[in-house]
Amino acid sequence: MTTVRAILEQVEQAVNASDADFTATFQFVCEPEGTYRLVVVDGQCDLRVGAGEAVSTVVADADDAVLIFSGKADSMKAFMEGRMRIEGDLMAMSVLTQFTAGGTRSTGGPPAHPRVGYLAPAESPSHEWWREQALEASEGRPLRQVAADRGLHVGAAIATPSLPSADALVPREFNQVGAENAFKWGTLAKRVGEYDFSVADAFVRYAQRHDLRLRGHTLIWGRAGRPTDLEATIRAASDPTATLRQLMGEHIDTVLNRYRGQVAAWDVVNEPMAYGGEGLDRNVFSDHLGDDYVAEAFAMARSVDTEVDLVLNEQIPANQYNDVGGEQFHRFAEKLIGQGVPIDGIGIQGHQLMSVPDPVELRDYLRRIEDLGVFIEITEMDMRIGLFADRDDPLGAQAEAYHRCAEVLASVPAVRAVMFWGAADTDTWLDHFPPFDAAAPNQPLLFDRNLEPKPAYYAFLHGLATTP
Secondary structure, rough: OOOHHHHHHHHHHHHHHHOOOOOEEHHHHHHOOEEEEEEEEEOOOOOOEEEEEOOOOOOOHHHHHHHHHHHOOOOHHHHHHHOEEOOOOOOOOOHHHHOOOOOOOOOOOOOOOOOOOOOOOOOOOOOHHHHHHHHHHHHHOOOOHEEEEEEOOOEEEEEOOOOOHHHHHHHOOOOEEEEEEEEHHHEOOOOOEOOHHHHHHHHHHHHHHOOOOEEEEEEEEOOOOOOOHHHHHHHOOOHHHHHHHHHHHHHHHHHHHHOOOOOEEEEEOOOOOOOOOOEOOHHHHHHHHOHHHHHHHHHHHHHHHHOEEEEEEEEEEEHHOOOHHHHHHHHHHHHHHHOOOOOEEEEEEOOOOOOOHHHHHHHHHHHHHHOOOEEEEEEEEEEOOHHOOOOOHHHHHHHHHHHHHHHHHOOOOOOEEEOOOOOOHOOOHHHHHHHHHHOOOOOOEOOOOOEEHHHHHHHHHHHHHHOO
């Protein structure tokens, strides 16, 4: 049986010996007995280990998962685009480490977050109670109205405006919308300079038709979301640094000018920090432009559009706001703002994948961000039902956690917007994203797969309506 360590060692040797791009598909499969298989599929290129033998299957345990993350691969890009590029440092596979932690891999114990299965809202013992409480507190107003009365935007990021939830749900319950991928550089231009604005333009028309605030996500993302030939273009240039700076500036200029006055806020740089490590993420931008690429991107954006709100967006690892990840991001943001970098707001993503944040820690952290003199937006909130699999009423426990989040967000004046990463459970990225697809349906949002409100919806609504 080939080990993950052997794969990484040989891939690293191949990468170090050549400038060529290596790609392959890594698929994680949760077996019934609780083990995880890492399937390496030869696809867009020939990734082979040993004497001409293609890798088929390896066993990944908790220790191996750590090794996967120390290798030279941009795994977030691979997962999002269905392939693995061997180029930078790894990030998203640390999720696998946490996901498998707690299960007994060697003895075939259960996964740490077992599959719950679909839970209908009406099956929750707490559903009717939360419904009654919310309707009384909100006086029958929908979520968008309760939020607006507090001066908040509440929205959903969706894949396309043609989803069923886009017509039936979003205009009724939300006053903000965003695109999961349509505004990312690599979606707008799969190859450098070859733009296709059709889906992004459809979002603009959709937002205008329904009077929704539109967020742009994202101009620059070091880990993913880039044109497929960006790295090759830079390598072929006589001056790679100048070429990358020029391409970054041209992209920011092109996009901001096209959507001037139509997009209210832009995530200028997404996830600049190393995931669980020290300092900034190492990627094509930091490698060629240094850590100042973040400040440069904001300066470029402000020079193009002096009115649009510019946001620095980050996911705090495991929502541990008092841990090293939260502290390093705060220091980085504080430094940039102190240097006069034109950051108007800080985005905290809010994916709750491995744990639910402590409400006191979250409130204190948001207030520390508030003290920097910027607004705050929660930009990518969701909460896996698997976090509550051991509870008698998982939907009720999820509702309680969402209620606590709503209370915190409503209590911090600088918080002006909350974006859910999906409108309804049928839209969630988690059901298609390893390793969470093994636990599908993940049911992380306020509305179920039939677009019906869950206890979480009523709890979140109640928290916004009742917090002083």
